[in-house]
Amino acid sequence: EADIYQTPRYLVIGTGKKITLECSQTMGHDKMYWYQQDPGMELHLIHYSYGVNSTEKGDLSSESTVSRIRTEHFPLTLESARPSHTSQYLCASLKQGGEQYFGPGTRLTVT
Amino acid sequence: GESVGLHLPTLSVQEGDNSIINCAYSNSASDYFIWYKQESGKGPQFIIDIRSNMDKRQGQRVTVLLNKTVKHLSLQIAATQPGDSAVYFCAENRKGNAGNMLTFGGGTRLMVKP
Known part of the structure; x- marks a missing residue:
């Protein structure tokens, strides 16, 4: 069982609000990732980090931002939520030389 | 919100049958697949x-x-069970400038009929 956590699991919020999706892992992994996934669709990488103070944008352009101040914590922030941000957001961390472990996801709905 | 990407293909199998899910990967230099x-x-x-x-x-x-040779990956599930119903993704390890990166395939939805 992977020790990677995401909160909240579900969030319904109005347009224009600032939100932060939390992701934490207790495995000491340096590499962490954020993916966006619409229901029944592909996974798209939106941000990644190779360690503290390292953040990069992924393949899919996103209006969100991320920070990596501590190894175990990789939050994603939307400054002003819009209905187009409605999606599932999945956080993952990488076991060295192995597979990515995924969190349970946050399903975001912006009304 | 607006959907990003393609809808997933679906494979429907009878409980107890074997399932084969296919995936084509893109990078011939990829060295690890999941x-x-x-x-x-x-x-x-x-x-x-x-x-x-x-x-x-x-x-x-x-x-x-x-x-x-043909950059193809497959997953075979023997004696498929209802609990196997899910979406299956393949991923390839793509070596990037600053380390390794997983690239995910489009995924296949497996539906198991009882």
Whole structure:
């Protein structure tokens, strides 16, 4: 069982609000990732980090931002939520030389 | 919100039959491949992996086959059960400038009929 956590699991919020999706892992992994996934669709990488103070944008352009101040914590922030941000957001961390472990996801709905 | 990407193909099998899910990967330099299973409302879970120096790897009821010549990966599930119903993603390890990066395939939805 992977020790990677995401909160909240579900969030319904109005347009224009600032939100932060939390992701934490207790495995000491340096590499962490954020993916966006619409229901029944592909996974798209939106941000990644190779360690503290390292953040990069992924393949899919996103209006969100991320920070990596501590190894175990990789939050994603939307400054002003819009209905187009409605999606599932999945956080993952990488076991060295192995597979990515995924969190349970946050399903975001912006009304 | 607006959907991003393509809708997933669906494979429908009878309970007890064997299932074969296919995946084409893009980078001939990829050296590590993973199959993930994603159930509704959950994050993807690791099923099995294979390195590029192997052609086949077996797990419990699952087998992964790698054909590097045609850049093709397959997942075989023996005696498919209703609990196997999920979306299956393949991923390839793509070596980037600052380290390794997983690139995910489009995914296949497996539906098991009782």
